Amino acid sequence: MTLSPATKFLMIGTPDEVRTRGFNEALADAGLGPAEVLSYPELLRLETGPLEAMINEVDWVRIESPGRDRAVVDVVRAYAGSAWFHAAEYPGLAVQAAQPVTPKGVIDRPRLFSRGLCQAMVRIEHARRAGGDTPFLNAPEGIALACDKPGACAHLAQHGIGIPGPISDADHECRSYDDVRNTMADVGCRRAFIKLSHGSGASGVVAYQFNATHELATTTVALHHGPDGVQLCNTRKIQRYDDSADIRMLLDNLCPMGVYVERWVPKAGVNGRTTDLRVVTIAGEPRHTVLRLSRSPITNLHLLNERADPALLRGQMRPTDWDAVMETSRQVARCFPQMLYLGIDLAVHADLRGHTVFEVNAFGDLLHGVTHRGQSTYAAQLEALEQWGPHHA
Numbered sequence: 001m002t003l004s005p006a007t008k009f010l011m012i013g014t015p016d017e018v019r020t021r022g023f024n025e026a027l028a029d030a031g032l033g034p035a036e037v038l039s040y041p042e043l044l045r046l047e048t049g050p051l052e053a054m055i056n057e058v059d060w061v062r063i064e065s066p067g068r069d070r071a072v073v074d075v076v077r078a079y080a081g082s083a084w085f086h087a088a089e090y091p092g093l094a095v096q097a098a099q100p101v102t103p104k105g106v107i108d109r110p111r112l113f114s115r116g117l118c119q120a121m122v123r124i125e126h127a128r129r130a131g132g133d134t135p136f137l138n139a140p141e142g143i144a145l146a147c148d149k150p151g152a153c154a155h156l157a158q159h160g161i162g163i164p165g166p167i168s169d170a171d172h173e174c175r176s177y178d179d180v181r182n183t184m185a186d187v188g189c190r191r192a193f194i195k196l197s198h199g200s201g202a203s204g205v206v207a208y209q210f211n212a213t214h215e216l217a218t219t220t221v222a223l224h225h226g227p228d229g230v231q232l233c234n235t236r237k238i239q240r241y242d243d244s245a246d247i248r249m250l251l252d253n254l255c256p257m258g259v260y261v262e263r264w265v266p267k268a269g270v271n272g273r274t275t276d277l278r279v280v281t282i283a284g285e286p287r288h289t290v291l292r293l294s295r296s297p298i299t300n301l302h303l304l305n306e307r308a309d310p311a312l313l314r315g316q317m318r319p320t321d322w323d324a325v326m327e328t329s330r331q332v333a334r335c336f337p338q339m340l341y342l343g344i345d346l347a348v349h350a351d352l353r354g355h356t357v358f359e360v361n362a363f364g365d366l367l368h369g370v371t372h373r374g375q376s377t378y379a380a381q382l383e384a385l386e387q388w389g390p391h392h393a
Contacts, residue, residue: 013064026378056131114198
């Protein structure tokens with residue numbers, strides 16, 4: 001499909017948010033009009049007919065993250081009871097009853113939010129099919145799969161992609177501190193990452209290790225003791241718990257929210273920092289790549305970790321090993337063929353030879369100030385769209 005000044009885009013996302021502005025700026029630079037923006041609260045309130053009309057009166061639909069606005073998050077979570085949802089399509093999402101809204105920062109029913117988001121994706125796809133075949137830049141089913149961390153990792157493994165060895169799975173989900181310790185002991189593992197199965201960013205991530213006499217949990221979770229008991233709160237300041245009672249309290253409260261436990265893969269270091277990579281693929285090709293440097297095992301950039309040129313790591317590696325990282329990125333993109341773009345988190349091993357893919361992010365193209373051949377992620381997507389669209393949309 002050739003892009004022209006008459007080409008119409010619909011963006012499902014948050015008006016006047018950084019992602020929305022970035023994509024509209026790229027449209028303007030390409031001589032195209034701004035995308036019409038449909039917010040998540042509006043999407044979930046619309047009757048079927050008007051929604052079908054909105055989707056099928058445009059040339060392309062782009063689905064963005066709901067973001068972190070509490071009002072939007074609450075609306076998506078509340079949608080989890082909608083009749084649009086077909087549980088058989090997303091069996092990994094357990095039902096959780098709605099509860100009163102909790103304060104900002106508190107980790108609040110992540111499975112329920114993910115369930116609501118998946119239901120929104122199902123509704124979008126139904127509306128498209130009912131009225132026509134308007135193509136997506138990122139397909140709803142791909143977004144739903146990427147947001148399910150254990151499901152996405154299993155999908156990658158089925159396609160031969162190297163992932164950290166899972167210690168827990170859908171058939172043996174860790175529900176407590178004792179479950180984590182026993183499960184790790186059963187497989188002879190003393191270092192693991194514990195992640196919310198349906199969390200976003202670094203929410204609820206715990207790097208856990210123990211030996212015969214000590215244990216340590218390095219995490220983005222702060223324990224807050226209140227009149228109603230313990231609350232788990234996300235924090236940018238990395239927390240380190242080495243008291244067994246605190247670690248038990250942390251995991252006994254985190255695990256019932258639904259966690260995925262995987263082996264801890266030793267990562268390559270640069271300048272004394274732990275490193276990994278965020279690679280954005282566009283039309284199946286690795287384009288924008290960022291090296292993330294951290295003083296802790298958790299590297300997410302919003303935790304105020306350092307962003308650096310991947311050349312710092314690449315310069316320490318054999319060319320063939322770096323080429324293998326890029327080829328794996330292509331293979332991951334092929335596992336999600338209806339996604340024009342994909343954010344991939346992977347790490348080079350401490351020996352600077354092997355590498356492992358940790359996660360995929362359906363909304364992972366937000367990289368401030370990072371360009372590839374002079375283009376932002378959004379500009380590169382528009383350039384690639386004309387060739388990619390006819391084959392994948």
